[in-house]
Amino acid sequence: MTTIIDVARLAGVSKTTVSRVINNYPHISPDKKNQVLQAMEQLGFTPNPSARRLRGQLATTIAVVVPKIVNPFFSYLVDAIEQVGYRSGYQTLICQTNEDKEKELSYLNLLRTKQADGIIMTSIENDWAQIEPYTEFGPIVLCNEYINKPDVPMIRVDQYQGTYIGVKHLIERGHRKIAYCTGGLFTEFGKDKDRNRGYQKALEEAGIPVNPAWILVDKHTIGDGKQVMQLLMEMKDRPTAVFAGSDEIAGGLMMAAKRAGLRIPDDLAIIGFDDQPIAEVLDPGLTTIRQPIARMGKKAGEILLAMLNEPSQGPAVYELPVELIIREST
Amino acid sequence: MTTIIDVARLAGVSKTTVSRVINNYPHISPDKKNQVLQAMEQLGFTPNPSARRLRGQLATTIAVVVPKIVNPFFSYLVDAIEQVGYRSGYQTLICQTNEDKEKELSYLNLLRTKQADGIIMTSIENDWAQIEPYTEFGPIVLCNEYINKPDVPMIRVDQYQGTYIGVKHLIERGHRKIAYCTGGLFTEFGKDKDRNRGYQKALEEAGIPVNPAWILVDKHTIGDGKQVMQLLMEMKDRPTAVFAGSDEIAGGLMMAAKRAGLRIPDDLAIIGFDDQPIAEVLDPGLTTIRQPIARMGKKAGEILLAMLNEPSQGPAVYELPVELIIREST
DNA sequence: CAATGAATTGAAACCAGTTTCAATCATTTT
């Protein structure tokens, strides 16, 4: 390992001067600056980040908390964040919680130990009260998941609007028996609550009563979608349309429905959420609510970097628009 | 920030002793050990990893190099690696190259600067000659991608066998005009070369000449699959089957084929590679070559951890089996 | 020409840990 001292020796200056060159401080004579630069070049010197970090100087790592990286929604989000970070010289640390509260907290500790300079949370397992104390150690930005606190920086889409226009679209297609299955359990606030509100509101406006049997929560994967279809088939009073909380669930639903001999959209209309690549290759093409995933990730990254560079930055809430993409499944 | 000195003060010992407790050194009286543990507990103390790392003690980060995290194959691989790492207290750093040589090298520098203790590469952009020097700074394990060097630890599947059994399956179904499209350009060695060999060998055994017009390289995404279908449709002499290098490409192919009015598998048989979730929801279900992705990632993680803990560990090459999954697209 | 102030530089302290080395104390061995 070549160190700053090797460089100093070769350049014939003190290590202080070398440090000044590294950090682009003013008031160094062009002469010495060149000697140092040459010496660094010659030795292939890279400052040791641990040492810089220890003295509180370096910031190079952002952590992204996701529930499951194999969920394409989150991998696209991470993709966007990583790209913003990389351009500014930041490394991206993947933190996969698997929806485990303890694992989430262990990742928040990265802030305290300065292993991460800031964190973007795309999901929240613990109560905000548990998480809030960690903001003392570095900025935390929410992206996708959100809570009811105006002083927390957030990038969100209007989930209420998303389900509302989706369900309304189904109603306009003539459906009155609309099932609803989505990821999160009903929480007091946040994403899942808002989605639920959008669903209820659309039904209410059309004078349709809510049937609790048609509301299925804690569904995430293609496998879950297949299971839900199984459930629906066994019902005496079967819905004619399903609003799915993700394109994966919708894919599983569609697959199982076709296996059961249902025609889509005639016997069963299906609408998804996210507009992931899979939505397009399903047959029939999946009508879905498009989330601007790349823009969300980009914005979240930019906000976090801004907070790191300018700690006085006030928290801001950004809301990005959703869009109904109509294909052939409705 | 509470430091080791705060703990030492509270426990009434020197920081040396605290350090010894942290690192589980022998020869500490149970008395003092308890005092220290209590003090650490009481202050909620976590050692600063930068400081430990600086002294060359701590190893906690492994980096995973992937071309694109949004490619499900790689996100599943990262998922498996992350889980192995987490269990042993390692953080996982995502390194997305976007197939950029420079970006890849910049990530290898993580080793040199001790920001990562070891690296798992799932793709290789640069020549191994460029990469090899970095092994001086820490272990590098190849997973998925491979090269022709026995002294580099690798986890691979038999790509030759994969394409061979896939193409052979098509031949057994009566096809003699078999197109082939895959990701990588043809390299001297490695994955793509072997796949190509498997394709050629299967054709050769059946006495079928290779038609270069039906070999398409540098294809990765659903979009690429759609484009390839376009190309195939325009051909005078059209293949009756396509071997696709990934399930995504296959999905794009299938979608475009159905749009063009082709029946699958009657007018066109399609076989994919990987056996990702998408393979199952496609209609008809996609016949594909299953790679044991989770096992590959797990093994790669284990090998890397073993090398970190026992640097004398000799390099090893592990080969995992592929499997033909027959669904309805062939 | 003396006084002032800014530019340039390096010695030493500092960050938060680990490791070396030597001192102390208790046990065994001779």
Add this chain to the structure above:
DNA sequence: AAAATGATTGAAACTGGTTTCAATTCATTG
């Protein structure tokens, strides 16, 4: 009882950088 051995402990040095502080040099001003 003296000597040898081993366990326990802390002071100080060390990791590789950054930052503070003071000294020196140089140009500018009154």
